[in-house]
Amino acid sequence: MGVSASRDGGGRGGRFRRAPASRGGPLQKWKLETRSASGKRMWWYRGVSFVTPLMVAILALNAVGNAPGGAVGETIRLTFGTRFGVQEFTVLASPLILTGAAVAVGLRANLWNVGADGQLFAGAWAATAVAYAAPHLVGWLLIPLLLITSAVGGILWILIPALLRAYIGVSEILTTLMFNFVAYLATDYFATGPWRNPQSIGGAIMSRPIQPQAWLSNVSPGGWSVSVGLVIALACVVGVGIALRRSLFGYRAMIIGTSARAAAYAGMNVRRTTLRILILSGAVAGLAGGVELLADVHSFSSSLSNDTGFIGIGIGVLAGGSFLGVSLIGVVIAAVLALSESAQIFGVPSESVFLIIGAMLLATAMGEAAARYRLVRRAPSSGKAPDCGLTRAKDGSGQS
Amino acid sequence: MSGTPMLFTALGELLGEKAGVLNVGLEGIMLVGGATGYVVTCVTRDANLGLLAGACGGLLFELILFTMPVVLLNTNQVVTGFALWLLGLGASKIIGVHYEDVSAHSFVPNVHLPVLSQLPFVGAVLFSYPWPVYVAASLPVGAWFVLSRTQHGLSVRAVGDAPRAAEAVGVSVRRWRVTCSVMTGFFAGLGGAFLTVVYVGRWSPGVTSGAGWIALAIVIVSNWHPLRLMVTAYGFGVLASLSGVGGALGWPVSSEVLGMFPYIGAVVLLCVWMWPRRGRGRRLEAPAALGAIWLR
Numbered sequence: 001m002g003v004s005a006s007r008d009g010g011g012r013g014g015r016f017r018r019a020p021a022s023r024g025g026p027l028q029k030w031k032l033e034t035r036s037a038s039g040k041r042m043w044w045y046r047g048v049s050f051v052t053p054l055m056v057a058i059l060a061l062n063a064v065g066n067a068p069g070g071a072v073g074e075t076i077r078l079t080f081g082t083r084f085g086v087q088e089f090t091v092l093a094s095p096l097i098l099t100g101a102a103v104a105v106g107l108r109a110n111l112w113n114v115g116a117d118g119q120l121f122a123g124a125w126a127a128t129a130v131a132y133a134a135p136h137l138v139g140w141l142l143i144p145l146l147l148i149t150s151a152v153g154g155i156l157w158i159l160i161p162a163l164l165r166a167y168i169g170v171s172e173i174l175t176t177l178m179f180n181f182v183a184y185l186a187t188d189y190f191a192t193g194p195w196r197n198p199q200s201i202g203g204a205i206m207s208r209p210i211q212p213q214a215w216l217s218n219v220s221p222g223g224w225s226v227s228v229g230l231v232i233a234l235a236c237v238v239g240v241g242i243a244l245r246r247s248l249f250g251y252r253a254m255i256i257g258t259s260a261r262a263a264a265y266a267g268m269n270v271r272r273t274t275l276r277i278l279i280l281s282g283a284v285a286g287l288a289g290g291v292e293l294l295a296d297v298h299s300f301s302s303s304l305s306n307d308t309g310f311i312g313i314g315i316g317v318l319a320g321g322s323f324l325g326v327s328l329i330g331v332v333i334a335a336v337l338a339l340s341e342s343a344q345i346f347g348v349p350s351e352s353v354f355l356i357i358g359a360m361l362l363a364t365a366m367g368e369a370a371a372r373y374r375l376v377r378r379a380p381s382s383g384k385a386p387d388c389g390l391t392r393a394k395d396g397s398g399q400s
Numbered sequence: 401m402s403g404t405p406m407l408f409t410a411l412g413e414l415l416g417e418k419a420g421v422l423n424v425g426l427e428g429i430m431l432v433g434g435a436t437g438y439v440v441t442c443v444t445r446d447a448n449l450g451l452l453a454g455a456c457g458g459l460l461f462e463l464i465l466f467t468m469p470v471v472l473l474n475t476n477q478v479v480t481g482f483a484l485w486l487l488g489l490g491a492s493k494i495i496g497v498h499y500e501d502v503s504a505h506s507f508v509p510n511v512h513l514p515v516l517s518q519l520p521f522v523g524a525v526l527f528s529y530p531w532p533v534y535v536a537a538s539l540p541v542g543a544w545f546v547l548s549r550t551q552h553g554l555s556v557r558a559v560g561d562a563p564r565a566a567e568a569v570g571v572s573v574r575r576w577r578v579t580c581s582v583m584t585g586f587f588a589g590l591g592g593a594f595l596t597v598v599y600v601g602r603w604s605p606g607v608t609s610g611a612g613w614i615a616l617a618i619v620i621v622s623n624w625h626p627l628r629l630m631v632t633a634y635g636f637g638v639l640a641s642l643s644g645v646g647g648a649l650g651w652p653v654s655s656e657v658l659g660m661f662p663y664i665g666a667v668v669l670l671c672v673w674m675w676p677r678r679g680r681g682r683r684l685e686a687p688a689a690l691g692a693i694w695l696r
Contacts, residue, residue: 112478160667170670173424174617178663181610185659307489314486317479355494358486362465365475365483 049367050318053359054336085338087227091296093334094229095120095305098288099312100319100326100333101237102154105281106172107316108244110257113278115161115176116285117309118183119154123286124293125190126153128300132195147232147290154286155279157183162278166271172278180309184302191300229295234327236287240280241323253277285309307354311337314357318364333357403637404536405430405591409615410633411539412587414626417619418547419580420560420573424481425466427612428488429585430592433458435496437593451532451593458589459582461488467581485612532594540630547626556580588612610663617666632669639665 080086099116106113113119127150134142161175244250252273256263264270292304315333319325340353409426416423423429437454444450466484547553558566559576567573595611614636622629639662 164667164671168671170667171620174613174620174670175667177610177613178617178667181663182660185657189657310486313482317482353490354486355490358483358488358490361479361483361486362475365479369475 045367045371046320046364049363049370050360053356053363054332057336057356057359080335080338089334089338090227090230092338093331094227094233094295095288095292095308096311096315096334096337097230097233097237097327097330098291099285099309100315100330101233101240101312101323102281102283102285102288103313103316104319104321104323104326105240105244105284106277107321108250108257109253109274109277111165111274111277111281112173112313113158113176113281113285114173114313115158115179115183115309116281116288116312117305117307118176118180119157119282119285120289120292120305120309121183121187122157123150123153123289124300124304125187125289126150126156126286127290127293128195143294146294147287150290150293151283151287154282154284154289156282157286158278158282162275162282165278166275187300187302187304191302195300227295229291232291233288236284237323237327240284241326244323249273249276285312288312311357314361317361403634403640404533405595406611406615406618406636406640407536407540407630407633408532408591408594409588409612410618410622410629411536411543411626412584412591413615413619414622414624414629415543415556415580415587416584417624418560419556419577420563421467421577421581421584422477422481423462423466423484423581423584424478424616425462425484425488425612426584426588426615427610428485428492429458429462429588430595430612431488431492432461432495433589433592434596435492435592436589438596439495441597450597451590454593454597455586455590458592459586461491461589462585463582466585467578532590536594537630540626544626588615591615614662614666617670621666621669636662636665 080089099120102116102119103113127146130149131142131146134145157179158176161170161172161179164170164175165172244253252263252268255266255268256270256273256277260270263273288308289304292308293300297304311333315326315329319329336356337353340356409430413423413426433454436457437450439450440453441450462484465487466480545553547557555566555571556576558569558571559573559580563573566576591611615633618629618632618636622632
């Protein structure tokens with residue numbers, strides 16, 4: 001860039017006067033300066049900013065809830081102290097972890113799969129279709145078949161956006177998102193139309209249930225009741241995480257995420273890897289739908305997802321690319337959700353969970369920014385050329 | 401008329417993006433604006449006030465939660481935008497929690513343009529709308545004029561295309577970004593308020609159903625050009641009203657399938673539009689510094 005750092009004010013015609021160096025106004029008193037990026041500091045800031053909104057939220061819930069002083073304690077007891085509570089919690093956590101992982105897969109290559117929700121429904125749709133088509137298949141054969149089918153369903157649903165992104169460059173954020181809405185409508189159609197439940201009371205968008213031998217139940221380690229879905233989810237996430245960390249494919253994805261052009265120069269097939277990453281992402285999200293179908297809802301319904309896909313985006317971003325982080329944060333978010341469901345008894349509105357997650361995202365973003373930059377008071381300079389700031393800019397391109 | 405909310409929001413986003421600020425939280429702002437506008441309308445029984453309140457609500461929401469972190473603190477624009485959206489989901493629900501399914505008992509009357517609305521057929525169809533529709537229709541023209549023909553518009557474009565050059569000649573990048581970003585919030589809030597107060601006439605948590613996201617697509621598809629944006633937004637409005645129209649006319653296709661048209665249309669449009677630009681020869685006229693971090 002040929003930006004001359006010299007302050008030749010009169011040159012460009014009188015219109016744009018050279019601004020005086022020591023400008024007034026609050027916006028100009030401070031400036032941001034890059035800081036040396038230290039990994040440890042990043043995590044520290046991230047951790048603090050992650051936890052702070054949670055603390056604030058808990059305090060706020062305590063204040064808002066109707067049971068004075070005891071709301072938090074009671075809610076925690078209900079959620080984690082009872083066998084049923086823990087079971088529900090694990091059921092809640094399974095699809096969240098999976099959608100979080102799906103988004104994390106995409107994020108590894110800097111691809112935003114916003115359509116995890118739609119793929120979830122598509123996966124459940126595929127599994128339901130197969131389940132209806134094979135009503136007498138025995139359980140231990142049917143369940144894995146259905147899970148695989150749901151992953152395939154997710155792949156099918158992301159296929160078009162993935163192709164568009166890989167080969168034409170259409171923003172996957174927009175395409176996957178649009179497909180979400182199409183999926184919602186298709187779900188409504190199928191659940192109230194061809195797959196309608198003849199016994200359903202009017203108003204519920206729910207198909208007739210799938211056969212009982214396909215239902216996932218719980219395992220009981222040591223007296224607690226844990227949904228098998230959670231086991232599946234964790235296994236899947238661990239598997240995918242290891243695969244991406246250790247494989248050439250995952251490495252390629254990371255390079256592409258950093259700089260697609262560099263990857264192309266290095267001879268990588270950017271298009272194919274982009275396609276594959278997105279397909280993997282879709283598969284995991286579809287699996288979330290399958291797990292939700294088999295372990296929780298047991299029929300094709302719009303309640304398969306309560307914006308699970310979108311919360312998964314939050315999880316994926318918060319986890320910062322680490323799959324271990326996805327599991328942990330998924331668990332935390334599921335805990336928040338479970339708590340907020342219990343807290344509804346005390347009058348806390350249910351949508352407040354979005355506030356909490358949004359606040360956490362925002363705080364994390366700010367924390368990252370705080371870790372990367374520092375606010376420096378701009379010294380009132382006396383007309384010196386601003387080349388100092390430019391040469392030390394992040395991209396390192398000296399321009400004097 | 402169904403294109404109007406999207407038009408407002410998309411135009412606001414255009415202004416922001418021209419200055420280099422990418423805001424993916426539009427849906428959240430629309431929700432907040434919608435909720436605020438509706439509540440104020442119910443309380444004050446004045447729809448106009450409600451619209452204004454919605455716009456201001458959107459403005460404030462955006463200012464505090466997006467503009468400040470992104471422009472001043474340099475947080476990642478995409479992540480902050482997502483956070484804004486989630487916060488909007490929650491906040492709008494809380495704002496509107498007592499007003500779901502409550503009728504507003506106030507509406508913005510249709511404005512019949514003096515002579516034009518008397519025209520036999522065209523008059524009723526084209527020229528008898530609530531006043532915000534006319535505002536929305538004239539805004540892109542105004543925006544086009546300002547952006548391309550005035551000095552301030554030049555500043556905005558400079559900030560979005562080449563911030564270092566702009567800073568070097570004394571245009572304050574930060575100030576313009578704040579200004580444009582705030583306007584994004586204002587218009588998105590207005591779009592949301594129009595949706596709840598005028599178009600749908602009711603508040604419910606999911607009332608926008610993706611309109612904010614479609615607005616993003618509109619900005620891209622229109623190649624960042626205000627006039628083309630107007631056409632695109634109204635096109636989407638047509639698509640969006642297909643399901644209602646189809647039901648009324650008794651078409652044999654189910655309403656859900658018709659309802660998919662705006663979304664599929666968005667994808668198709670993006671696809672068609674980007675097709676000639678694949679590979680190296682991309683001629684996107686996106687502001688070059690869109691989403692880039694500005695360190696001064």
